[in-house]
Amino acid sequence: MERRKFIKASLALAAYCGTTGSAALFMRSALAAGEIADGSATPFDFSLLQSMAADLSRQPFGGPPAELPKTLAELTPQAYNDIQYDASHSLWHDIAGRQLDVHLFHVGMGFKRRVRMYSVDPASHQAREIHFRPELFNYHHAGVDTSQLVGRDNLGFAGFKVNKAPELTRRDVVSFLGASYFRAVDSTYQYGLSARGLAIDTYAGQPEEFPDFVAFWFDRPKAADTVFTVYALLDSPSATGAYRFVIDCQAERVVMDIEKHIHPRTAIKQLGITPITSMFSCGTNERRTCDTIHPQIHDSDRLAMWRGNGEWICRPLNNPQKLQFNAYMDENPKGFGLLQLDHDFNDYQDVIGWYNKRPSLWVEPVGNWGKGTVNLMEIPTTGETLDNIVCFWQPAEPIVAGREYTYRYRLYWSGEPPVVSGMARVMATRTGMGGFPEGWAPGEHYPASWARRFAVDFVGGDIKAAAPKGIEPVINASAGKIDNIEILFVEPMDGYRILFDWIPDSDKTDPVELRMFLRTGVTALSETWLYQYFPPPPDKRRYVDDRQMS
Incomplete structure (x- = not known):
C-alpha cells in the first residue's frame, strides 16, 4: 500500500541534490532576470554528468525535499492545474520557425522536489541554469499568494513538457513530472501509461523506493529539428544515475533512445530497469x-x-483480488512492453478517459542485457483512478554498491508496437461459465461438474492458409485438466477462436498457469498465450439460478 500512497499523493520521496563535489555545476549566477536561462555559463557534456552521478553516489543522501511555501503546499489538484507556464517565456521561444518548445511545471501540492533546469549550447558545451521566478507562470484562479514566492529562485521546478508544432502553445507530446516518471503520446495526443527512470524494491519485502530526477539539461535544437536531447541526474537513498534521452517526436509516434549509468549507494535487492506503470481495471x-x-x-x-x-509471448493483464507478482525468466530479451491493441471506441464507450486512443509502450534493448526476468506486478483496484500494473526488467546479477551499471534501450510510444512476429497473434481473451456445449446453457440437460470456459481469438499470420492441414491447439495447465476443446473460424474477425474448459482437480485456490499456442504438424502458427487464472473456493464452484418466476 506504500505504492498507492505515493501515487495518490503524487509525492516525490527521494533525494535532494546538494552543491558539493561535481554538483557545484549547480551554482547560480546573476545575469539579467529577463532571460529565460539566467545562470552563468558552466561546462557541460554527458561525460561530466556521468562523473557528477558517480561523485554524488559517494556522498550521503541529502534527505527528503524541503517544505514548500504554505500557498503552494496547500494547493488542491484543481488549483494546481490552474497554474500554467507562460508560453512567451518558453525555453526556445526565440527560435523562429521552431518545431519544438519546452514549458516547465510549477512546484506545489505533492510535487515538492526541487528540480533544476539548464539550457545547453551543444556547440560550446556550456550550460546555464533557469531559475524560478513567478513571472514565468500564469496563476489564473489558482489562488496562489505570489508574495510568498518573491526571491525564492531556489524553488526550482517540478518537471517539464515538450510541445510540438503546429500547436506549440496548446498540445504537448512528452511530459516528465514527479519522481522519475515520464510519458509520451502518439498521433492521438492522448496520454496513457507511464515509464520511469528506475524502480527500486518494487516487490522485495520492504517499502518501495521512488528515485527522483533532480536536474535536467536541454540541448538547444535547430528550428527544423523534431528530435531533441535532454540529460537527467537521478538521485535516491540507494542510487544515483546519469541519463541521456534522445527523443524523436515523429508524426505518428514518439521514440526515445535512452542511455543510463546507475551508481548504487548500497546493495539493492531488486533493481528495476525500464519500469512501466499502467492501469487495468477490467477487459x-x-x-x-x-x-x-x-x-x-x-x-x-x-x-x-x-x-x-x-x-x-502474449500475457493478458488481470485485476486480481490480491496482489500478484510474476517473473518471466529470459536471456538477452529482444523486446517487451505493455500494449493497448484494442482501439475501437465501441469497446470502451468512454468519452472522459478515451481508452481507445491510449498508446502502447514497447522496450527494445540495445546490446545484450544478459540473464534476468521480465517482472509483472498486478495490484487489486476497484476502478480507474490508480495505476495498478508495473512491469520492468530485473537483471539476474546482484546489484552491489560502488559499481556502475549501464543500460541502453529504445522506447516506442505508439498505437502498435514497432515489430510484429509475422505469426498469428492473440486478439482477445474471454472467460465465462463452462461445462456445457457452446450455444447452450447450464441446466438440467447438462448437470456436468463446474468448469471455467476460455475463448482465445487468434488473427493474422499463416493461420488461414494452414487450416486445411489442420490447426492443433497445444494447451497446458499447471493444475486441473483441459477438456471440451473447440476450434472455430470466426468470419467477422477473419480468424480463429479456440475454446476450452478448465476443470479443477482439487479444492485449491492457488493461481493456475495456463499456456497455449497453435501449430500444424511441428510448425508453430501463433505466439504463445499465457494466462493466470484464480479458481474460486469450492463453495463458489456452482451455477446460481436466481430467477423468480412468480
Missing part, C-alpha cells in the same frame, strides 16, 4: 469490476514479450 477477460456503463476500462490490455530465444 474482455476480467469482468469482476466492470459494473459500469463501460465495457472495458484499461490503459493496457497485455504484457507482450519477444524472448531472447525468438518466442513471442
Whole structure:
C-alpha cells in the first residue's frame, strides 16, 4: 500500500541534490532576470554528468525535499492545474520557425522536489541554469499568494513538457513530472501509461523506493529539428544515475533512445530497469469490476514479450483480488512492453478517459542485457483512478554498491508496437461459465461438474492458409485438466477462436498457469498465450439460478 500512497499523493520521496563535489555545476549566477536561462555559463557534456552521478553516489543522501511555501503546499489538484507556464517565456521561444518548445511545471501540492533546469549550447558545451521566478507562470484562479514566492529562485521546478508544432502553445507530446516518471503520446495526443527512470524494491519485502530526477539539461535544437536531447541526474537513498534521452517526436509516434549509468549507494535487492506503470481495471477477460456503463476500462490490455530465444509471448493483464507478482525468466530479451491493441471506441464507450486512443509502450534493448526476468506486478483496484500494473526488467546479477551499471534501450510510444512476429497473434481473451456445449446453457440437460470456459481469438499470420492441414491447439495447465476443446473460424474477425474448459482437480485456490499456442504438424502458427487464472473456493464452484418466476 506504500505504492498507492505515493501515487495518490503524487509525492516525490527521494533525494535532494546538494552543491558539493561535481554538483557545484549547480551554482547560480546573476545575469539579467529577463532571460529565460539566467545562470552563468558552466561546462557541460554527458561525460561530466556521468562523473557528477558517480561523485554524488559517494556522498550521503541529502534527505527528503524541503517544505514548500504554505500557498503552494496547500494547493488542491484543481488549483494546481490552474497554474500554467507562460508560453512567451518558453525555453526556445526565440527560435523562429521552431518545431519544438519546452514549458516547465510549477512546484506545489505533492510535487515538492526541487528540480533544476539548464539550457545547453551543444556547440560550446556550456550550460546555464533557469531559475524560478513567478513571472514565468500564469496563476489564473489558482489562488496562489505570489508574495510568498518573491526571491525564492531556489524553488526550482517540478518537471517539464515538450510541445510540438503546429500547436506549440496548446498540445504537448512528452511530459516528465514527479519522481522519475515520464510519458509520451502518439498521433492521438492522448496520454496513457507511464515509464520511469528506475524502480527500486518494487516487490522485495520492504517499502518501495521512488528515485527522483533532480536536474535536467536541454540541448538547444535547430528550428527544423523534431528530435531533441535532454540529460537527467537521478538521485535516491540507494542510487544515483546519469541519463541521456534522445527523443524523436515523429508524426505518428514518439521514440526515445535512452542511455543510463546507475551508481548504487548500497546493495539493492531488486533493481528495476525500464519500469512501466499502467492501469487495468477490467477487459474482455476480467469482468469482476466492470459494473459500469463501460465495457472495458484499461490503459493496457497485455504484457507482450519477444524472448531472447525468438518466442513471442502474449500475457493478458488481470485485476486480481490480491496482489500478484510474476517473473518471466529470459536471456538477452529482444523486446517487451505493455500494449493497448484494442482501439475501437465501441469497446470502451468512454468519452472522459478515451481508452481507445491510449498508446502502447514497447522496450527494445540495445546490446545484450544478459540473464534476468521480465517482472509483472498486478495490484487489486476497484476502478480507474490508480495505476495498478508495473512491469520492468530485473537483471539476474546482484546489484552491489560502488559499481556502475549501464543500460541502453529504445522506447516506442505508439498505437502498435514497432515489430510484429509475422505469426498469428492473440486478439482477445474471454472467460465465462463452462461445462456445457457452446450455444447452450447450464441446466438440467447438462448437470456436468463446474468448469471455467476460455475463448482465445487468434488473427493474422499463416493461420488461414494452414487450416486445411489442420490447426492443433497445444494447451497446458499447471493444475486441473483441459477438456471440451473447440476450434472455430470466426468470419467477422477473419480468424480463429479456440475454446476450452478448465476443470479443477482439487479444492485449491492457488493461481493456475495456463499456456497455449497453435501449430500444424511441428510448425508453430501463433505466439504463445499465457494466462493466470484464480479458481474460486469450492463453495463458489456452482451455477446460481436466481430467477423468480412468480
